[in-house]
Amino acid sequence: MSLTLYLNRRDWFRHMEHMEELYPGCVPVIKGNGYGFGNEVLADAARKSGKREIAVGTVEEARQLEATHRFDQMIVLTPVMSELMEADLVSERVYTVGSRDHLQFLVTAVDGLLSRGTGMEEPFRLKLLLKCQSPMKRYGFSLEDAGLLPEWIQRAETDRVKIEIKGLSIHFPKERTTSQAKEKCIGDWLETMKRVGLPSGRMYVSHLSSEQYHQLTEKWPEVRFAMRLGTDLWLADKSFVETKSTVLDVQPIRRGERFGYKQQRACRNGHLVFLAGGTANGVGLEAPIASRGLKDRLKLTVFWVLSLFNRHLSPFTYRGKRLWFAEPPHMQTSVLLFPAGSPLPEVGEELPVQLRMTTASFDRRVETGEVEETMNAEENEEKGNPVHLAL
Numbered sequence: 023m024s025l026t027l028y029l030n031r032r033d034w035f036r037h038m039e040h041m042e043e044l045y046p047g048c049v050p051v052i053k054g055n056g057y058g059f060g061n062e063v064l065a066d067a068a069r070k071s072g073k074r075e076i077a078v079g080t081v082e083e084a085r086q087l088e089a090t091h092r093f094d095q096m097i098v099l100t101p102v103m104s105e106l107m108e109a110d111l112v113s114e115r116v117y118t119v120g121s122r123d124h125l126q127f128l129v130t131a132v133d134g135l136l137s138r139g140t141g142m143e144e145p146f147r148l149k150l151l152l153k154c155q156s157p158m159k160r161y162g163f164s165l166e167d168a169g170l171l172p173e174w175i176q177r178a179e180t181d182r183v184k185i186e187i188k189g190l191s192i193h194f195p196k197e198r199t200t201s202q203a204k205e206k207c208i209g210d211w212l213e214t215m216k217r218v219g220l221p222s223g224r225m226y227v228s229h230l231s232s233e234q235y236h237q238l239t240e241k242w243p244e245v246r247f248a249m250r251l252g253t254d255l256w257l258a259d260k261s262f263v264e265t266k267s268t269v270l271d272v273q274p275i276r277r278g279e280r281f282g283y284k285q286q287r288a289c290r291n292g293h294l295v296f297l298a299g300g301t302a303n304g305v306g307l308e309a310p311i312a313s314r315g316l317k318d319r320l321k322l323t324v325f326w327v328l329s330l331f332n333r334h335l336s337p338f339t340y341r342g343k344r345l346w347f348a349e350p351p352h353m354q355t356s357v358l359l360f361p362a363g364s365p366l367p368e369v370g371e372e373l374p375v376q377l378r379m380t381t382a383s384f385d386r387r388v389e390t391g392e393v394e395e396t397m398n399a400e401e402n403e404e405k406g407n408p409v410h411l412a413l
């Protein structure tokens with residue numbers, strides 16, 4: 023039984039190379055469910071395309087990936103506010119802090135670990151990115167905080183923990199923020215950091231057009247910018263992925279007959295079609311939608327009214343038509359109702375399913391499109407050559 027992700031590896035790598043051209047030196051973001059591929063698959067892909075630096079979402083994800091993959095630098099994007107362990111005292115790790123609380127918590131946690139004795143002679147160099155507030159209003163120091171930052175950093179340091187600022191980090195909204203507003207925000211931060219005497223030679227950014235990214239590098243040649251890429255790198259227009267579900271069973275049902283977990287009565291004659299993929303795979307789990315405008319609201323109202331009658335549109339399609347759930351999906355199976363007379367799929371056939379890749383988890387991944395490598399990526403790096411894959 024399978025909910026399958028088909029990945030055209032050749033097109034996928036070709037797209038990654040294209041993104042590298044648009045954003046030279048970009049930093050792949052590997053987090054959560056690995057954008058539907060899994061974090062390890064993404065880490066492999068990042069290594070294969072010669073990346074030495076990646077960003078992960080949480081400290082837990084950093085621990086997991088460090089067990090299997092080596093990078094020179096692994097940035098943790100989410101501030102740490104939970105206990106650390108000895109495995110966290112690795113020099114590749116770079117933590118993001120966006121408030122005095124984040125800073126103090128992290129240093130105290132590291133200092134606490136070191137106080138138990140680790141045999142380190144030198145103080146531990148804690149590498150940090152300073153998160154700058156953007157119109158996002160998600161964690162980040164404010165421009166007003168900036169003047170106090172040098173003192174906060176100095177005060178947080180202990181005999182055992184020295185802080186090394188590796189750069190600045192800013193995360194922009196995806197919508198409704200003009201490129202001028204983004205540029206001004208970056209300019210304000212660079213200027214402020216210079217004024218307060220904090221390093222501003224490296225800045226990590228996100229959600230910028232390639233054009234704007236290049237403009238920034240021209241405007242501030244003394245700053246090494248790095249673009250963080252997640253969705254645009256791994257998924258883009260999703261033209262290299264296909265998601266399909268296998269038909270597991272087809273059962274005839276008469277109107278009024280009871281079926282399923284809920285033992286509801288069928289509303290018409292037809293067939294129940296059982297498909298691979300349920301809530302455990304992210305089927306039927308939609309993130310809340312931000313409605314904008316009357317059309318969106320009408321659409322949502324229609325779905326809400328239908329849901330009062332237990333009618334839920336499923337993400338599965340057959341011959342180009344969206345299908346309806348017969349009842350809410352379960353852990354690993356979904357059941358659809360095909361009305362009598364409509365064309366029926368066969369057991370073993372695969373149906374396309376539309377899933378949100380950031381909540382999906384697949385039973386298996388099948389790779390299509392061959393990638394021939396001119397040389398093993400790691401050998402190539404050792405020789406100091408940039409890695410290119412023959413596609």
Ligand SMILES: *Cc1c(COP(=O)(O)O)cnc(C)c1O
Pocket residue numbers: 051053099193228250251252253254
């Ligand atoms: C997740 C994340 C990204 C990547 O976001 P996408 O929208 O998936 O490209 C970039 N920067 C930060 C700080 C993030 O948390």
